[in-house]
Amino acid sequence: MSAVEPRNPRLWTFHGGVHPEQHKAESTQLPIQPATLPSRLILPLHQHIGEPAEPMVTKGDRVLKGQMIARASGYVSAPVHAPTSGTVVDIDDYPIPHPSGMSAPSIVIEPDGADTWIEHQGIERYQDLDPSVLRNHIREAGIVGLGGAGFPTSVKLNPGHIKSIDTLILNGAECEPYITCDDVLMRERADEIISGLKIVAHALQAKEAVIGIEDNKPAALEAMHKAVAGIDNMRVAQVPTIYPSGDSKLLAKILTGKEVPSNKLSLHIGLTCINVGTTYAVHRAVHYGEPLLTRIVTVTGGAVGRQCNVEALLGTPMSDLIAQCGGDPDRLASLIMGGPMMGFAVHRTDVPVIKTTNCILAAAKADLARSRPVMPCIRCGACVEACPVNLLPQQLYWFAKNREFDKVQKYDLFDCIECGCCSYVCPSNIPLVQYFRFAKGDIWVQEREKEKAGIARRRHEARLQRLAREKAEREARRQQKKSALDATAAADAGKERAQTQMQAAVERAEGRRAAAMEQAEKRRAGVDAGPGTDPERKHEA
Amino acid sequence: MLAAVLALTALAATFGLTLGYAAIRFKVEGDPLVDKIDALLPQTQCGQCGFPGCRPYAMAIAKGEADINQCPPGGEATIRALADLLDRDPKPLNPEHGQIKPKMVAVIDERRCIGCTLCIQACPVDAIVGAPKQMHTVVAQECTGCDLCVAPCPVDCIEMVPLQQSIRTWQWPYPEQKAVGSAT
Numbered sequence: 256m257s258a259v260e261p262r263n264p265r266l267w268t269f270h271g272g273v274h275p276e277q278h279k280a281e282s283t284q285l286p287i288q289p290a291t292l293p294s295r296l297i298l299p300l301h302q303h304i305g306e307p308a309e310p311m312v313t314k315g316d317r318v319l320k321g322q323m324i325a326r327a328s329g330y331v332s333a334p335v336h337a338p339t340s341g342t343v344v345d346i347d348d349y350p351i352p353h354p355s356g357m358s359a360p361s362i363v364i365e366p367d368g369a370d371t372w373i374e375h376q377g378i379e380r381y382q383d384l385d386p387s388v389l390r391n392h393i394r395e396a397g398i399v400g401l402g403g404a405g406f407p408t409s410v411k412l413n414p415g416h417i418k419s420i421d422t423l424i425l426n427g428a429e430c431e432p433y434i435t436c437d438d439v440l441m442r443e444r445a446d447e448i449i450s451g452l453k454i455v456a457h458a459l460q461a462k463e464a465v466i467g468i469e470d471n472k473p474a475a476l477e478a479m480h481k482a483v484a485g486i487d488n489m490r491v492a493q494v495p496t497i498y499p500s501g502d503s504k505l506l507a508k509i510l511t512g513k514e515v516p517s518n519k520l521s522l523h524i525g526l527t528c529i530n531v532g533t534t535y536a537v538h539r540a541v542h543y544g545e546p547l548l549t550r551i552v553t554v555t556g557g558a559v560g561r562q563c564n565v566e567a568l569l570g571t572p573m574s575d576l577i578a579q580c581g582g583d584p585d586r587l588a589s590l591i592m593g594g595p596m597m598g599f600a601v602h603r604t605d606v607p608v609i610k611t612t613n614c615i616l617a618a619a620k621a622d623l624a625r626s627r628p629v630m631p632c633i634r635c636g637a638c639v640e641a642c643p644v645n646l647l648p649q650q651l652y653w654f655a656k657n658r659e660f661d662k663v664q665k666y667d668l669f670d671c672i673e674c675g676c677c678s679y680v681c682p683s684n685i686p687l688v689q690y691f692r693f694a695k696g697d698i699w700v701q702e703r704e705k706e707k708a709g710i711a712r713r714r715h716e717a718r719l720q721r722l723a724r725e726k727a728e729r730e731a732r733r734q735q736k737k738s739a740l741d742a743t744a745a746a747d748a749g750k751e752r753a754q755t756q757m758q759a760a761v762e763r764a765e766g767r768r769a770a771a772m773e774q775a776e777k778r779r780a781g782v783d784a785g786p787g788t789d790p791e792r793k794h795e796a
Numbered sequence: 797m798l799a800a801v802l803a804l805t806a807l808a809a810t811f812g813l814t815l816g817y818a819a820i821r822f823k824v825e826g827d828p829l830v831d832k833i834d835a836l837l838p839q840t841q842c843g844q845c846g847f848p849g850c851r852p853y854a855m856a857i858a859k860g861e862a863d864i865n866q867c868p869p870g871g872e873a874t875i876r877a878l879a880d881l882l883d884r885d886p887k888p889l890n891p892e893h894g895q896i897k898p899k900m901v902a903v904i905d906e907r908r909c910i911g912c913t914l915c916i917q918a919c920p921v922d923a924i925v926g927a928p929k930q931m932h933t934v935v936a937q938e939c940t941g942c943d944l945c946v947a948p949c950p951v952d953c954i955e956m957v958p959l960q961q962s963i964r965t966w967q968w969p970y971p972e973q974k975a976v977g978s979a980t
Binding site: 692711 | 834837849850873920938961967970
């Protein structure tokens with residue numbers, strides 16, 4: 256390999272970083288171990304970033320290995336598949352590995368031991384496929400970022416309006432102490448990783464690919480060098496061992512010298528970063544049609560007798576894996592998912608391995624840093640020196656502590672990658688990252704509440720408008736009725752007048768007739784009495 | 797002398813016209829301060845502040861008729877935000893207007909509901925659906941937890957329950973409380 260090494264490409268550096276004790280040798284003595292079949296598998300519906308999957312099976316259903324048991328709901332989501340054949344025995348809330356220690360909806364499968372595959376088929380020539388078809392295939396396979404974030408890979412492979420990806424970065428840095436799952440995968444399955452990388456490069460139409468591996472993994476470097484030999488646009492870069500070089504944005508900085516601007520994605524500067532485990536899964540999905548059913552998990556820590564990497568079925572309870580590796584429950588002081596820098600403590604050992612479980616750190620007392628008392632900040636600035644993304648953790652700490660959330664945002668809290676370097680170097684043992692996580696969480700909650708308040712305001716205003724409109728309508732109806740009533744009253748009055756006029760006319764006519772009759776009578780009487788009598792005069796008299 | 801008078805008159809006329817034009821051209825509709833205050837209120841529309849809704853309360857604050865510490869659903873955060881906006885000192889919530897409670901949502905016991913529509917008429921955000929003599933139900937997502945539907949119900953079938961926390965609404969606790977809040 257010495258022939259290749261001098262061609263190590265030019266590298267850049269980032270500010271800060273730390274050198275924690277590595278503890279990687281313990282778990283790399285053995286090759287990848289196949290996991291024993293557990294008595295039941297617990298598959299949470301939410302093992303990725305985005306919307307949880309929707310179950311497609313019901314209690315009592317028989318499922319085959321590789322069968323989709325929950326479908327993606329929404330664009331940023333991923334389906335879940337049955338890791339082996341068996342029976343769905345329950346769909347309910349089960350404890351999952353999460354810092355809250357809460358339970359979440361999960362599908363529980365009791366394996367039948369036969370491990371019968373569902374019918375599945377790979378793609379013969381993916382090069383002929385449109386990237387969107389390829390993306391969909393990867394989406395249906397339930398593949399998410401296996402480096403730890405769990406971002407759906409199909410979404411990552413869609414550059415959207417940004418047409419060209421200059422550099423595709425394959426992340427094999429694995430900078431966090433204790434974790435070695437990527438290391439052993441690269442040692443043992445380098446060709447498959449590169450095969451997956453080619454597929455990803457095709458899907459993204461990337462111009463070149465760079466594989467970044469820390470120099471504390473010589474065996475992996477050698478294997479990967481061999482695997483890319485003869486491929487024009489792919490090269491392996493040996494990067495110095497410094498934590499957190501495995502962060503996607505920092506690795507991009509080391510390999511290309513380009514820095515992702517605040518509030519932007521790597522995509523915006525023509526870069527995409529993908530983990531080696533993920534490209535391995537892409538290889539299995541595209542060439543063999545196998546969905547994501549297993550992952551390599553580092554089982555390590557002082558409470559484990561035989562520290563190694565296990566290819567575990569998703570859904571395997573962590574306690575099963577620890578037992579398989581000769582774990583001693585009495586020595587277990589703390590169970591951590593992930594590494595000591597960025598991982599979190601899980602509160603019970605029966606939580607399952609999920610897609611993002613790269614490491615189970617079953618720490619014995621000796622592994623844990625003695626809990627030292629938290630002391631006041633002395634403004635020494637060590638955290639500022641260590642921060643790899645050039646933030647001012649000390650300022651952020653003061654603001655977060657006093658809940659001055661507008662100020663933490665002004666000091667770019669959301670660029671914090673929560674790597675833990677600041678807490679690591681703090682001489683006062685202040686849990687800085689915890690303050691930052693708290694502040695981020697509270698800001699998100701406030702944003703959500705603001706949004707909800709906006710909806711409530713609109714609904715309230717709509718209601719007031721509706722009430723006003725209804726009132727106006729009622730008023731209008733009342734007015735209409737009133738005017739209608741007036742009209743009839745007027746009509747009635749008219750009729751009455753006509754009647755009285757008629758009455759008057761009738762009376763007049765009657766009066767005249769009576770007078771005429773009287774006259775005639777008188778005349779007759781006058782004739783009888785003799786001439787000379789004037790009836791009118793008489794009348795007057 | 798005359799030149800100076802003329803020059804000043806001309807200047808005065810120019811500025812007067814400009815200002816007059818600007819007053820028409822850049823006229824501000826409504827009271828922006830009320831909008832700003834209203835934006836900080838939680839929009840529960842519960843009336844605990846003594847005004848019939850958040851906007852009337854905002855108008856009262858803007859006019860100086862109400863204090864900034866009368867909103868229990870908003871709690872300390874709202875008081876602090878109002879204090880910031882109005883450049884006043886924050887003060888504790890006035891207990892006359894109620895206490896800070898966890899976020900609630902109304903739930904109708906649908907078996908007991910007689911379909912009287914009184915709660916529908918009381919709901920300030922139209923979050924209850926139903927029709928006369930038909931069962932009513934609360935659209936939990938739109939419910940602000942204002943409590944206003946509880947009193948009118950003639951059969952007492954509406955209950956306020958605290959909002960359940962899920963993994964998706966969970967947030968990292970304030971560091972000092974971590975040891976206590978770890979086992980949920």
